[in-house]
Amino acid sequence: xxxxxxxxxxxxxxxxxxxxxxxxxxxxxxxxxxxxxxxxxxxxxxxxxxxxxxxxxxxxxxxxxxxxxxxxxxxxxxxxxxxxxxxxxxxxxxxxxxxxxxxxxxxxxxxxxxxxxxxxxxxxxxxxxxxxxxxxxxxxxxxxxxxxxxxxxxxxxxxxxxxxxxxxxxxxxxxxxxxxxxxxxxxxxxxxxxxxxxxxxxxxxxxxxxxxxxxxxxxxxxxxxxxxxxxxxxxxxxxxxxxxxxxxxxxxxxxxxxxxxxxxxxxxxxxxxxxxxxxxxxxxxxxxxxxxx
Numbered sequence: 387x388x389x390x391x392x393x394x395x396x397x398x399x400x401x402x403x404x405x406x407x408x409x410x411x412x413x414x415x416x417x418x419x420x421x422x423x424x425x426x427x428x429x430x431x432x433x434x435x436x437x438x439x440x441x442x443x444x445x446x447x448x449x450x451x452x453x454x455x456x457x458x459x460x461x462x463x464x465x466x467x468x469x470x471x472x473x474x475x476x477x478x479x480x481x482x483x484x485x486x487x488x489x490x491x492x493x494x495x496x497x498x499x500x501x502x503x504x505x506x507x508x509x510x511x512x513x514x515x516x517x518x519x520x521x522x523x524x525x526x527x528x529x530x531x532x533x534x535x536x537x538x539x540x541x542x543x544x545x546x547x548x549x550x551x552x553x554x555x556x557x558x559x560x561x562x563x564x565x566x567x568x569x570x571x572x573x574x575x576x577x578x579x580x581x582x583x584x585x586x587x588x589x590x591x592x593x594x595x596x597x598x599x600x601x602x603x604x605x606x607x608x609x610x611x612x613x614x615x616x617x618x619x620x621x622x623x624x625x626x627x628x629x630x631x632x633x634x635x636x637x638x639x640x641x642x643x644x645x646x647x648x649x650x651x652x653x654x655x656x657x658x659x660x661x662x663x664x665x666x667x668x669x670x671x672x673x674x675x676x677x678x679x
Contacts, residue, residue: 454591
């Protein structure tokens, strides 16, 4: 069984993306790793090269900045990385530049790839998610945040990144996947307040035109932590590759989780209660079809 990792990145230094941690978190179970490096104006290439692994191959790309609708440029860059994977790879493991896998899940993930390799019904593997928010001490959990997403797919050219690169499709249909007992730790929202303001401003330029940006992302824009809906204290451990970042974590999240919950509408509170009691997320968006054993 051959496994290829892949990701895309641009200006990781300027935007403080933990892309080195993302790559190295899954590198032990990958035989090769493709990085689609967009046209950066910082030291991102040196950052990747300093990992020092012969498994890593950088391909240079140029982002089409005319694509400013729905984050489609992210899918385009993901597809460039996917297309560069060796033809003899069986599985393709996708990780975004602000995601990590805890080392405790690597044996589980490898075993799932091995045991499902011959089962052609399974076209991908579905991961659970923890979305850390504002701080490494809390994660956001509500209907605003996706619970699961595809991160491993078969190395098949019918597969492509979907919409804003959150998931994948097989041509125009949903991918058939197996849900596995492993988490992706998402750190994209772990930044000090000013860092989050810069993230949102930078992020939205790939979703909206200049007039929208001017109206909604002015220089006086302030980040609203109320977008979390609900924050839960994290009592586990973070991946070993993230420990250096944790040590320099020098801000405190000045948000009261109880006050956040009170901002939720009655409808959202009721739906959340149903989910908490039963595990059923009513009308959940699913860009996949789960294969039953």
